[in-house]
Amino acid sequence: MTAMSSKLNFMQSALLQGLRVVDLTRIVAGPYATRLLADFGAEVIKVQSAKMATGIESNTTPYFCAWNRNKRSITLDMDYPEARKIFLKLVKISDIVVENFSPRVMSNWDLDYATLKKSNDRLIMLSMSGTGQNGPWKDFATYGPTVQSLGGLTYLTSYSQDAPMGLGYAYADMVSGLYGAISILAALEHRDRCGQGQYIDLSEYEAVCTTIGPALIDAGFNQNQIVPKGNKAEQRTAAPYGCYKCLGEDRWCVIAIFTEDEWQSLCGVLGNSAWSEEDKFSSLAGRNKHREILDRHIGEWTAGQTAENVVDCLQQAGIAAGVVQNAEDLANDPQLFANNFFTSLNHPVLGEIKTDTYPIRFKNCRQAPWKASPLLGEANQYVFRELLGMKKTTIRAYIEQGIIA
Secondary structure (H helix, E strand, O other): OOHHHHHHHHHOOOOOOOOEEEEOOOOOHHHHHHHHHHHOOOEEEEEEOOOOOOHHHOOOOHHHHHHOOOEEEEEOOOOOHHHHHHHHHHHHOOOEEEEOOOHHHHHHOOOOHHHHHHHOOOOEEEEEEOOOOOOOOOOOOOOHHHHHHHOOHHHHOOOOOOOOOOOOOOHHHHHHHHHHHHHHHHHHHHHHHHOOOEEEEEEHHHHHHHHHHHHHHHHHHHOOOOOOOOOOOHHHOOOOEEEEEOOOOOOEEEEEOOOHHHHHHHHHHOOOOHHHHOHHHOOHHHHHHOHHHHHHHHHHHHOOOOHHHHHHHHHHOOOEEEEOOOHHHHHOOHHHHHOOOEEEEEEOOOEEEEEEOOOOOOOOOOOOOOOOOOOOOOOHHHHHHHHOOOOHHHHHHHHHHOOOO
């Protein structure tokens, strides 16, 4: 094979084609990390059991389908020692293991990294726990909203006069999933350079802490108490800056003015109304001091127009503004359609599923063919027969014993 033909073959491959990931994760953070790897072409084998694949973790719920596309599913009841032996055989022929249990679980199964490494010294293992593998909180039971509150995000995403509200969404899981995927890619690069496997300890709690960096630094080094600001700009760097009611039921827009040029452009859009030329609004400091009055004036203007019209006018003037879109808005968004952000996948039970893709586009490689999330155990024959070479009679016996279940 010539160097040119080798290069062409490589360019025709999906980015992570040839990598095998064993996925023990549940809920969102872990499945999102492994979904990212699967989206880019890695073979992700999700290890499930019938007794755990219930509720939102059932293979036909929208929740499961969203986070587990492009994966395979096998069934192993890991409470059985024999199931863990099968798992070790799979680890031996895989590149990556990802789990998001509490720290004690893998060691209780005798499947910690030291043990797995004996089967595969090039193995990369990612442990995604709520608060990390060490420290007094390492055994805390956590979900995304829990670590958001621990990490200060719930407190900061509130209004100063109200009780903490938080985001209403497990944002922490998405941040942790991204960190998880990035850490695996870094470990793969390290392995390519040095030939060594890697153990990765990811704390979802600490991942959340990274999102409030300026507040954390200000409190730690300047002893400043950072309080919730609601829709106000941090450090009073912008005014007006907020969310404003528009015409229609529950329709809103966001407007952010940082510079004097932007303020003058806004005044022009407003028709240079008399109030906008008052001295108290002539500087950023003045607009911040009289923020409540300013917001009232802006709100009176936006209330008589649709959010789309407000945003269109402001964007034409070079002002940062956006509609507060709901899920229905996004599903029909022309910008997303123009960039082929949505795709359709055929699910064997649910039929056609419309799903997001990803916000990254590569020119010189092929995208792996995408498929809907798997049914429970649909890859049992492929993994146990083809990859591990188990006999049909052995597989049947394991099914009868509840080991493959």
